[in-house]
Amino acid sequence: MSRPVPVALIGVGGVGKAILQQLLAPPLASKFNLILIANSRKALSLPLPTNAPVTPANFLPILEEHGAPLDVPSVISLLASHPDGPGIFIDSTGAEAVPALYPTVLGHGVHVVTPNKKGTSGDLELYKAIEEASYPNSRALIYGESTVGAGLPILSSLKDLVGTGDEIEKIEGVFSGTLSYIFNEYSKVEGGDVAFSEVVKIAKDKGYTEPDPRDDLSGADVARKLTILSRLVPTAPELPKGYASVPTQSLVPPVLENASTKEEYLERLAEGDSYFANLREEARKEGKVVRYVGVIDIANNKVECKLGKYDFDHAFATALKGSDNIISFHTKRYSPRPLIIQGAGAGADVTAMGCTSDLLKIYERIRL
Amino acid sequence: MSRPVPVALIGVGGVGKAILQQLLAPPLASKFNLILIANSRKALSLPLPTNAPVTPANFLPILEEHGAPLDVPSVISLLASHPDGPGIFIDSTGAEAVPALYPTVLGHGVHVVTPNKKGTSGDLELYKAIEEASYPNSRALIYGESTVGAGLPILSSLKDLVGTGDEIEKIEGVFSGTLSYIFNEYSKVEGGDVAFSEVVKIAKDKGYTEPDPRDDLSGADVARKLTILSRLVPTAPELPKGYASVPTQSLVPPVLENASTKEEYLERLAEGDSYFANLREEARKEGKVVRYVGVIDIANNKVECKLGKYDFDHAFATALKGSDNIISFHTKRYSPRPLIIQGAGAGADVTAMGCTSDLLKIYERIRL
Numbered sequence: 001m002s003r004p005v006p007v008a009l010i011g012v013g014g015v016g017k018a019i020l021q022q023l024l025a026p027p028l029a030s031k032f033n034l035i036l037i038a039n040s041r042k043a044l045s046l047p048l049p050t051n052a053p054v055t056p057a058n059f060l061p062i063l064e065e066h067g068a069p070l071d072v073p074s075v076i077s078l079l080a081s082h083p084d085g086p087g088i089f090i091d092s093t094g095a096e097a098v099p100a101l102y103p104t105v106l107g108h109g110v111h112v113v114t115p116n117k118k119g120t121s122g123d124l125e126l127y128k129a130i131e132e133a134s135y136p137n138s139r140a141l142i143y144g145e146s147t148v149g150a151g152l153p154i155l156s157s158l159k160d161l162v163g164t165g166d167e168i169e170k171i172e173g174v175f176s177g178t179l180s181y182i183f184n185e186y187s188k189v190e191g192g193d194v195a196f197s198e199v200v201k202i203a204k205d206k207g208y209t210e211p212d213p214r215d216d217l218s219g220a221d222v223a224r225k226l227t228i229l230s231r232l233v234p235t236a237p238e239l240p241k242g243y244a245s246v247p248t249q250s251l252v253p254p255v256l257e258n259a260s261t262k263e264e265y266l267e268r269l270a271e272g273d274s275y276f277a278n279l280r281e282e283a284r285k286e287g288k289v290v291r292y293v294g295v296i297d298i299a300n301n302k303v304e305c306k307l308g309k310y311d312f313d314h315a316f317a318t319a320l321k322g323s324d325n326i327i328s329f330h331t332k333r334y335s336p337r338p339l340i341i342q343g344a345g346a347g348a349d350v351t352a353m354g355c356t357s358d359l360l361k362i363y364e365r366i367r368l
Numbered sequence: 369m370s371r372p373v374p375v376a377l378i379g380v381g382g383v384g385k386a387i388l389q390q391l392l393a394p395p396l397a398s399k400f401n402l403i404l405i406a407n408s409r410k411a412l413s414l415p416l417p418t419n420a421p422v423t424p425a426n427f428l429p430i431l432e433e434h435g436a437p438l439d440v441p442s443v444i445s446l447l448a449s450h451p452d453g454p455g456i457f458i459d460s461t462g463a464e465a466v467p468a469l470y471p472t473v474l475g476h477g478v479h480v481v482t483p484n485k486k487g488t489s490g491d492l493e494l495y496k497a498i499e500e501a502s503y504p505n506s507r508a509l510i511y512g513e514s515t516v517g518a519g520l521p522i523l524s525s526l527k528d529l530v531g532t533g534d535e536i537e538k539i540e541g542v543f544s545g546t547l548s549y550i551f552n553e554y555s556k557v558e559g560g561d562v563a564f565s566e567v568v569k570i571a572k573d574k575g576y577t578e579p580d581p582r583d584d585l586s587g588a589d590v591a592r593k594l595t596i597l598s599r600l601v602p603t604a605p606e607l608p609k610g611y612a613s614v615p616t617q618s619l620v621p622p623v624l625e626n627a628s629t630k631e632e633y634l635e636r637l638a639e640g641d642s643y644f645a646n647l648r649e650e651a652r653k654e655g656k657v658v659r660y661v662g663v664i665d666i667a668n669n670k671v672e673c674k675l676g677k678y679d680f681d682h683a684f685a686t687a688l689k690g691s692d693n694i695i696s697f698h699t700k701r702y703s704p705r706p707l708i709i710q711g712a713g714a715g716a717d718v719t720a721m722g723c724t725s726d727l728l729k730i731y732e733r734i735r736l
Contacts, residue, residue, distance in 0.1 A: 153521045160725040318686035333717045343707035357528040
């Protein structure tokens with residue numbers, strides 16, 4: 001049996017906790033050695049001096065009481081100099097500051113696993129620095145499967161297509177679980193006249209949206225995912241500012257753009273209803289439903305996030321349910337019918353699974 | 369740049385030729401060094417003494433004229449002792465004899481990539497010997513992504529789910545491109561009264577079936593795929609005889625079971641029409657379509673291939689088109705909605721892609 005790989009987990013929100021859960025249970029527990037957990041302020045080295053076991057249930061108060069202030073450079077040293085290292089740095093924060101350090105982490109030979117979209121969906125400069133510091137330019141690996149579609153095999157499939165010489169023609173999908181739910185409820189093949197504001201409120205009550213639903217409705221999250229995918233396609237347009245370079249249709253209707261607080265926005269949400277009702281009605285007359293999609297269209301050199309209309313018998317109309325993501329890859333080989341991957345694209349357990357499957361891939365590469 | 373990995377390709381039918389095409393073109397060409405190609409009789413060492421380039425277009429007459437008799441043990445030695453080795457043995461034959469040698473190949477440290485289902489879907493004894501000779505029990509790797517769903521990421525996704533501790537509850541899918549086409553045409557949501565024999569004949573004329581359509585209609589191919597998947601699920605029933613242990617409904621109707629030749633079978637095909645028409649009508653009355661599916665049902669400890677009836681709004685009824693495969697994974701994490709992967713499950717280019725993406729995975733592990 002090979003020596004377990006040392007791992008540090010930064011960020012213990014919902015996803016971080018689920019990563020912890022999977023990491024400490026079979027079959028992963030024997031392959032990895034968790035040497036540090038941290039939130040945004042404090043870090044706890046493991047094992048504890050008392051050798052008491054750390055569990056997903058008990059770690060938080062221990063971290064608060066016994067943690068030292070988080071110092072990322074010393075976490076990097078710990079992973080780089082560990083006798084079983086270099087180890088793996090898991091960034092489960094949502095911060096901008098941590099991804100800015102990926103080139104440094106990788107430069108120390110430490111591997112990175114991240115569900116944090118900020119590193120690979122921002123400025124091209126950071127992206128290039130990450131590329132230069134990682135495999136095949138060094139032995140340090142970086143995996144971010146769960147930055148798009150959570151645990152769904154989206155990035156790995158795209159890498160396989162590109163890596164084996166297929167030509168990507170179009171990638172089209174519903175990339176946001178929140179917007180999937182909202183439009184699956186709002187615009188159905190069988191019709192219905194529920195108000196848009198009602199659906200958004202239900203989504204918020206069910207916990208499907210960010211605290212401020214405008215963070216979902218702005219489309220920025222979808223633009224980040226498209227950026228990450230585009231950068232894996234050699235023929236896609238360059239996006240110098242990352243997600244900020246992606247034309248993105250906002251779903252905060254013009255009449256509500258001047259709402260200054262989320263409370264005001266939520267209160268006035270119904271003012272936008274006629275805007276969306278018109279869209280739905282227009283689509284319906286064409287035998288279509290409305291979906292919020294991300295599209296990478298290579299032939300037309302376009303990357304964009306927008307409302308699209310899809311025929312009643314299109315997979316985005318019939319197959320899509322709940323808050324599922326669905327992503328279709330149209331390629332030279334997968335033509336005329338695309339390769340389609342569908343399933344939960346959000347949620348702590350499946351997002352964590354994207355990370356732990358990345359951990360496994362690194363394990364299998366460094367412990368062969 | 370790392371040294372290219374030596375590769376031998378045995379089997380140059382449709383899939384083998386497509387592998388050759390992908391292997392000799394960018395981006396793979398720089399990573400691999402094709403040192404031998406062979407059909408079932410002859411082997412050709414590369415590069416040619418004249419240094420003339422071998423291409424997918426010109427290799428066949430050269431192989432016929434200059435090839436030496438194929439001797440698998442010497443191919444193994446070549447790959448094992450190559451200065452850049454151990455290399456990779458690609459079995460693109462449909463033979464039983466070659467997979468029987470996988471334990472030997474792996475025992476020499478040589479890696480295996482195979483679209484040939486015979487090795488992992490037969491007797492448990494051979495399967496166990498393959499397991500014992502390969503990673504993590506040795507450094508030799510074996511990948512067979514395209515044995516199920518061609519280039520679709522079916523095996524890799526299942527390995528990720530199991531490897532990260534998810535619990536598989538049910539795997540259900542349309543695993544045969546041929547049977548997908550036949551039932552998508554025969555039993556439609558919108559109805560239709562085409563005869564079963566007509567659809568089979570059209571499928572045969574389009575080249576979608578084996579030369580003897582009974583090879584598809586027997587369900588054995590689906591049973592092999594289920595066997596391969598089951599063996600990756602620790603909680604699935606043991607299948608000591610592999611596919612022969614899977615209860616498999618044959619679509620050669622009772623009235624035609626005594627047809628002795630494929631000609632007689634094809635001629636008498638219409639005698640089975642009323643059998644299938646009854647099935648279709650029965651399903652229709654329940655608001656369902658008929659599909660030929662493979663099911664691994666862990667709760668009920670069952671693996672089986674059978675005709676199933678699916679609601680008009682089920683993905684197998686609405687989303688499935690052409691000769692696509694569709695496979696759904698119901699797991700503890702992907703619940704209540706499954707993870708679904710869909711797309712072409714047959715065809716030389718996509719099957720070859722399953723193999724070349726396996727080659728890449730091996731490359732990334734041994735050339736880190």
